[in-house]
Amino acid sequence: MSNFSSPVLQPVTIGDLQLKNRIVMAPMTRSRADNFGVLPDYAADYYAQRAGAGLIVTEATNISAEARGYPRTPGIWSEAQVAAWKHVTDAVHRRDGKIFLQLWHTGRMSHPDMLAGALPVAPSAIKPHGQIRVHDGMKDFVTPRALRTDEIPAIVEDYRRAAANAKRAGFDGVEIHSANNYLLEQFVRDSTNRRIDQYGGSLENRLRFPLEVVKAVLSVWDAKRVGIRISPTTTAPGDTALDSDTMGTFSAYVDALSALDLLYIHDIEGVTQLSREADEGISFAALRRRFSGAYIGNNQYTLALAEKTLAAGDADLFSIGRPFIANPDLIDRLRNNAPLAEAPKEYWYGGDARGYSDWPAMQAEIAAAA
Ligand SMILES: Cc1cc2nc3c(=O)[nH]c(=O)nc-3n(C[C@H](O)[C@H](O)[C@H](O)COP(=O)(O)O)c2cc1C
Numbered sequence: 001m002s003n004f005s006s007p008v009l010q011p012v013t014i015g016d017l018q019l020k021n022r023i024v025m026a027p028m029t030r031s032r033a034d035n036f037g038v039l040p041d042y043a044a045d046y047y048a049q050r051a052g053a054g055l056i057v058t059e060a061t062n063i064s065a066e067a068r069g070y071p072r073t074p075g076i077w078s079e080a081q082v083a084a085w086k087h088v089t090d091a092v093h094r095r096d097g098k099i100f101l102q103l104w105h106t107g108r109m110s111h112p113d114m115l116a117g118a119l120p121v122a123p124s125a126i127k128p129h130g131q132i133r134v135h136d137g138m139k140d141f142v143t144p145r146a147l148r149t150d151e152i153p154a155i156v157e158d159y160r161r162a163a164a165n166a167k168r169a170g171f172d173g174v175e176i177h178s179a180n181n182y183l184l185e186q187f188v189r190d191s192t193n194r195r196i197d198q199y200g201g202s203l204e205n206r207l208r209f210p211l212e213v214v215k216a217v218l219s220v221w222d223a224k225r226v227g228i229r230i231s232p233t234t235t236a237p238g239d240t241a242l243d244s245d246t247m248g249t250f251s252a253y254v255d256a257l258s259a260l261d262l263l264y265i266h267d268i269e270g271v272t273q274l275s276r277e278a279d280e281g282i283s284f285a286a287l288r289r290r291f292s293g294a295y296i297g298n299n300q301y302t303l304a305l306a307e308k309t310l311a312a313g314d315a316d317l318f319s320i321g322r323p324f325i326a327n328p329d330l331i332d333r334l335r336n337n338a339p340l341a342e343a344p345k346e347y348w349y350g351g352d353a354r355g356y357s358d359w360p361a362m363q364a365e366i367a368a369a370a
Contacts, residue, residue, distance in 0.1 A: 003336075008022045008310055017055070017173075023053050023317070023330070027321075029059045030348065031070065032072060038075075040084075043074075049359075049361075058099065060073065060182075061085075062074070063077065070132070070349075086170050090170060103159060103175070103217070105182060123146065127144070152209060188249060189249065190249070191242045223261040223263065225263060230266070230267055232287065233246060233279065236271070246282055285314045336362070
């Protein structure tokens, strides 16, 4: 049975953006940029092939050289990076797609190997659990350096400049990455923010830096072209809750974001990639109801789960990550109830066009098999 009439696959307007359907391609780091953070030409093919999504959110993109945490991730601070992204946005727009850039600072989730020997920066000097992938494999995390109060305005300015560069690169909007325990979330959560200045301590103080970043981005973009990603219940790094009062913290955060009239919140429901379960007392639907704009649900969504969630009124859009890797025409496949290809993990990060921009579309696959 086909799914042509699925409400999830019908056009929808959010803010002033007309989307082809309610499926968003989730941001996915694919580590194909060069060591200067410049994407190769075939990245334009990769994104354009996936322009059937209602909206594409790009892989996380470093706002500055100091923001980097992982090898071969793209940036948006140099002219060469802006030019490479312009190829991408042009290619997506030629296929009538919409694309937002995800703005990223990794904070403590980095390593001196990625920062010319410098220590990663964070709200407080608290080492993440586990290891990080650097140029030559996995290494233990190090204890980051706590940012001085007088260093913070320069990072806010880096976000503003990155947002302005995204505009010059032809994006339809930007998504601020405040999820997965990168810099913004490190400020929000009380386990990673032990500051005693105006950026730590009370909940209001812990939200100050992320909200300054949002306001800097809003000095460049209309609020209806700005979304933000949050992951209230994602535990990594480590396996325990990262905040002593997840619902209280994120309710206040969502209220403040709502007051700023942003286009959407993009919520990773559960633990990224691993589970949709959340601890008792945590309700994604309750967070969604506090927010005035659109709500994008993410994590292990299938078309059936998206339909059920839409019918319940618990989300407006649904972002899908992993299935987009090997199914450039995922929307056509969902419409036709066609089988989905699966990408081996070795293609996720690093390498070249192979396993990235060379996945065949459904018709080509059928013809090749005939
Ligand atoms: C290869 C890969 C790279 C990812 N990179 C990012 C990223 O750059 N930014 C981000 O916010 N999430 C990133 N994620 C998380 C996804 O956006 C998404 O939250 C996760 O895959 C769960 O959705 P899914 O079940 O539809 O795949 C990544 C996930 C994968 C598999």
